[in-house]
Amino acid sequence: MSYSFRNDNRLPQARLAVVSYVIVGMIGLLLIGFWKLQVIDSDKYSQWADRNRIRSIPVIAPRGRMLDRDGRVLVDNYPSFSVLLLRDDPTLVLKQLPMIAEGLGVPLNDLADQLDNARELPKFQPIVIKPEATPADVAFIESHRSDIPLLEMLMVHRRRYLPNGFMAHTSGYVGEVSEKQIEDSNGKFRPGDFVGKTGLERQYNDMLQGTDGMRRVIVNSVGKEVDRLPTQEAIPGKQIQLTIDYDLQQVAEQSLGVRPGAVVALDPRSGEVLAMVSRPTPDPNNFAIRISNEEWKRLNDDPLHPLLNRTIQAQLAPGSVFKIVTATAMLEDRNPPESYTSFCPGYGTFYGRQFKCWVFGKKSHGTVDLKEAIKESCDIFFYNVGMRLGIDRLSYYGGHVGIGHKTGIDLPSEESGLMPSAEWAERVFHRKWYAGETISVSTGQGAVTTTPLQLARMIGGIASGGVFKQPHLLKDAQNVGEERFHISESTTQKITDAMYAVVNEGGTGGSLKLAGVELSGKSGTAQVIGYATRERFGKQKKFEDNAWFVGYAPRRDPEIVVAVLVQESGQHGGTASGPVARDIIKAYYDKKTKKLDGQITADGKGFDPGKTAPPATAIQPVLKQSGQAVTVPTRARVEENRR
């Protein structure tokens, strides 16, 4: 070795110092990096760490039940399982999807579509891939816990409604929340939530819904559950008590039977709705899981519109029921005076056009006064009265007794009906009101339309001397609206006497007489199309008249008023609809008598509304008991009544 490295003591001290500074700088830079992660961004990373290890599985809050006025369960829940797919690990999801599809019996395409739809959701949020797990599904998930860790079961509460569409339109139904509802909810709803879509379910959704809880488990890096965190309990929705009387609702459902139409029973003293039926009806239990597109399309395309709640959404000509408005206007305006009579030969000519009375071709009413005209429902009399009053006065009175205005019932999507007027013709059609139209309107034909609920409220209010309570379904409703429209005592007396005569003195509702009950009312048979048009088309079923009957009892200041619509039955109001009203009113009085006699107390005691209402299964024995209390008319009896 030519050169020895020993004993060379030239040390580059300056450069060594530089290295020291570099070391200090390097450690400083690293500390800055730690400072940024651990102090500045610490919260963000803490959340990520929690998201890593904590798997949250929602605990669905049961919806509140709906009880009738006596505390009997009308709508409740039953437990069921949904299958959840955990999507934290996309590669594993992709790999196991075929296995899952086969195990659950769901088409692979369906699963892929569902995953695709959930693309926008955060990955840690599981999605429901099968809403109703069968026992086989449960077994599949349990037995594959270790090799398919992506599946989880979610206990849900399915809505259970009474069968055969009982009260279906009123209760409404629940369904998966729509995208629009999510947007409008300010973060309250999440995709997959079930919310009220129609009826009371929608109206009182906030009360019924409750708050979902969260079950949280700690999982390790391979997704195995290692520990549980305290569960955030679900807060169940509040149950609501309705004004509906199960017994009367039952009678109403059965008495209307399968005929398309509607029934509304109200207590005009309070506005409480006692029964509400619309036909035809879907079974809301079918919506409680997930409705198929075909089923939904079928319901929407059905010419009978089963999704329409006819009690508040059917806007139809009230027919002769409107004569009560015309009569009120006549008596209040004294135009013509109350002693006015007119002669009915079965038809009359007004403004150069012939108008027929409903008895045309069969008989004539002869000379009739107001009471006779209401009792016999003489059209000619009211054509004359309407002609004298003019559309402005009819519209004034019609409007004040509620026609053309929503009643404000606590149900969504109520329709207002229409009370035509000269101003309305001007506004909508930009034309003058034709005087001939007034003749039609005075008997509830032409442009005037009402809903069954409006008619119940109207007749109840007029018979109560002009006090109109806001119809409502929630038993504990606060601030029930009330409208007062002064109707003089003598007018009220005369009109209620006439309506009493309709049933009890051989009028159009003569077959409806009830012993011991002052059943009163007014029938109506509204043409769907004009007589002239009908002649052109011949007698076709779809152009049959709408049969109305609004009955109430007692004759003054009624306790119950029932509006019944039977659509296109081919029968008159008194014949087709009257018996339904009578059945309900009879049931009401039967129950009232029993209650007074103390026979029904056993029922009342069994329920403590709002607290210990029994589960829905308990409704069967109750039914039997109340079955004794009320007479439930069979189909046969309904037929008999019509005759």
Add this chain to the structure above:
Amino acid sequence: MKDAPGTRDYDWWLIAILLAICTLGVIEIYSATQGSTLAGMHTKQIRWLVVGFILMFVLSRLDYHLILDQAWILYLVGVVALIAVLFFGHTRFGAKRWLPVVGELFQVSELVKLIIIIWLARFFAEVRTDELSLRDLIKAGLLVGLPLGLILKQPDLGTALVLMPLLVVGAFLGGLQWQHATVITLAGALLVGSVFYPPVSKHLLKPYQRERITSFLHPEEDAKGSGYQLLQSKIAVGSGGFWGKGFRNGTQNQLGYIPVRYSDFIMSAWAEEQGFKGVLIALGLYMALLLRLVQNAQRAKDRAGMFLVMGVAAALGFHVLVNVAMVIGAMPVTGIPLPLMSYGGSATLFVFLAIGLVMNVRIRRFVN
């Protein structure tokens, strides 16, 4: 010929720092592995530490001049061993890095690091001028390049990279001229740049290496894919906060979200459980260790001893920098362990042997 150095001549401060860092490591290895299938790893690590300490003292007794005399032979042995690994090595984790020696598998590249430190000390000590000539620089580069290439072939990018700072620091202290420094810096920047530039890196790097670089640049892109390790490490560090989650309480650590939490990512586990205050302690100790090494270099008896000590400082400093920067997501995953804290036999022995060289220089500073 010369007096045997006494115990008073040892750098006891250095040993104290060393022991402190090892203690942190053992604590964290215990915390990271207790209750898992890896439980008991900390006792194995303690065994390695004891062996390391003994080797350190043994090596310190052998005059470093005698070692430097054999530098070329050691160099050849190192290169031959690296070639042997390529042919007979054991494959673990997809790389041929291990040769069996007395029943244990050793990473040859760890030994080669030590050899290159020794060889470079000898090489630069033989440079007579105060300024490093271009010819010497190129010569050094080529001779370091050969083992570097062989290590890259295993493949072991991390260890290969460690040889670079040895060369850089040695050249710098050996009188690197600023024009050469500029050229080397530019070339280095170009190389690093091309590694991060996909069209070029395609030809330079293996797929797994490119993937690591991609996942380093975009860790959030696929949290369960290649970016997973870096992201989970950052989450662990960040969620530790200032005070930490406490011993055995790090959720990222205990639930296994941190990759190889007892080894390469031990700093991540430490930072999660001990927080920023713990990081301050750990990095403070490393800084003290490195500055202490520089001080030993400054007081070395001769130029060769200085180069030897600074080679060790460069290797350890680079390990700390690359490992810790990776833990906080500032560098891609390279597989470089954290000296003295990470679990691992070969790496631990390398550090103690290296410190043994430092002690060797230290205890002979007054000897003539």
